[in-house]
Amino acid sequence: MESHFWPLYRLRITTPRLELRLPDPELLEELAAVAAGGVHEGGRMPFSVPWSAASPQQRGRGTYQHLLGTIADWRPERWTLSLAVLCEGRVVGRQDLTAKDFAVTRQASTGSWLGLPHQGRGIGTEMRAAVLHLAFQGLGAHWVTSTAMTDNPGSLGVSRKLGYAPDGLEQVAVLGRPRALQRLRLDRAGWRAHASAPVGITGLAECAPLFGLPEDDLPAEAG
Numbered sequence: 001m002e003s004h005f006w007p008l009y010r011l012r013i014t015t016p017r018l019e020l021r022l023p024d025p026e027l028l029e030e031l032a033a034v035a036a037g038g039v040h041e042g043g044r045m046p047f048s049v050p051w052s053a054a055s056p057q058q059r060g061r062g063t064y065q066h067l068l069g070t071i072a073d074w075r076p077e078r079w080t081l082s083l084a085v086l087c088e089g090r091v092v093g094r095q096d097l098t099a100k101d102f103a104v105t106r107q108a109s110t111g112s113w114l115g116l117p118h119q120g121r122g123i124g125t126e127m128r129a130a131v132l133h134l135a136f137q138g139l140g141a142h143w144v145t146s147t148a149m150t151d152n153p154g155s156l157g158v159s160r161k162l163g164y165a166p167d168g169l170e171q172v173a174v175l176g177r178p179r180a181l182q183r184l185r186l187d188r189a190g191w192r193a194h195a196s197a198p199v200g201i202t203g204l205a206e207c208a209p210l211f212g213l214p215e216d217d218l219p220a221e222a223g
C-alpha cells in the first residue's frame with residue numbers, strides 16, 4: 001500500500017520461503033480469515049491473553065481490530081509491529097515484535113501464531129528468525145525475549161532452535177485457571193550462533209524515526 005505517512009507499509013522482511021509485511025486491507029482480510037479458520041485445537045489455550053477463545057467470526061474480527069489497533073496506538077517509545085506472514089504468496093499467520101523505550105533499553109519481545117494447517121513445517125522457526133534479524137541486525141537490539149506456556153512444545157521448540165536461554169517462570173491466570181509461563185531470552189551472541197536462514201530487509205531506513213531511532217543510527221539494512 002502506498003502511504004506517505006506510514007512507511008512501515010513498505011518494510012519487507014524476506015527468508016527463503018517467507019515474506020513478512022504490514023498487511024494492507026486486502027492482506028488483513030486474509031489474515032483475519034486464517035485466524036477464523038483456527039490457530040490451535042479446542043481445549044488448548046496457548047496465549048496468556050485468550051483472544052482465540054471465541055467464535056470463528058469473533059477471532060477474525062479480533063485479529064482485524066488488533067492489527068489496526070497496533071497502528072493507531074503506535075508511539076516511537078511504545079510500539080508493536082504486527083506483520084502478516086506470507087508463504088508462497090498466501091497469508092499463513094502473524095509475527096509481532098513489541099518494545100517499550102527501545103531506543104534506551106534495546107530490548108524487544110515477540111509473539112506469533114500460524115493457522116492450524118500451516119503448523120509443524122518449520123514456518124514458525126523461519127518467521128521468528130526473520131523478525132530476530134530485523135531486531136538485532138536491522139534495529140540494533142541487544143536482547144529479544146519471548147514467553148510460552150510450559151505445555152506449548154511448538155513455541156518452546158522454536159525458541160530452543162534459535163538459541164534462547166530460560167529466563168524464569170511466571171504463574172499467570174488464564175480463563176480463571178493458573179498456568180505456568182516460561183520466560184525466554186536471546187542475546188546478540190546467541191542470535192549470531194543460531195541464525196541459519198538468510199534474511200533480507202528492505203524499506204527500513206525511512207521507518208527509523210517510528211522506532212524511536214535516528215535514521216543514521218540503524219546498524220545496517222540487509223541480510
Ligand SMILES: CC(C)(COP(=O)(O)OP(=O)(O)OC[C@H]1O[C@@H](n2cnc3c(N)ncnc32)[C@H](O)[C@@H]1OP(=O)(O)O)[C@@H](O)C(=O)NCCC(=O)NCCS
Pocket residue numbers: 039040046047112113114115118119120121122123124125126147148149152153154155156157158161
Ligand atoms: C508456536 C508456533 C508459531 C510454532 O510454529 P511451527 O511452524 O508449528 O513450529 P516449527 O515447525 O518451526 O517447529 C519448531 C520446533 O518445535 C517442534 N515442535 C513444533 N510443534 C511441536 C509439537 N506440537 N510437539 C512437539 N514438538 C513440536 C518441532 O519439531 C521443531 O523442532 P525440530 O525441528 O527440532 O523438530 C505454531 O505452532 C503456532 O502458531 N501454534 C499455535 C499458537 C501458539 O502457540 N503461539 C505461540 C504462543 S506463545
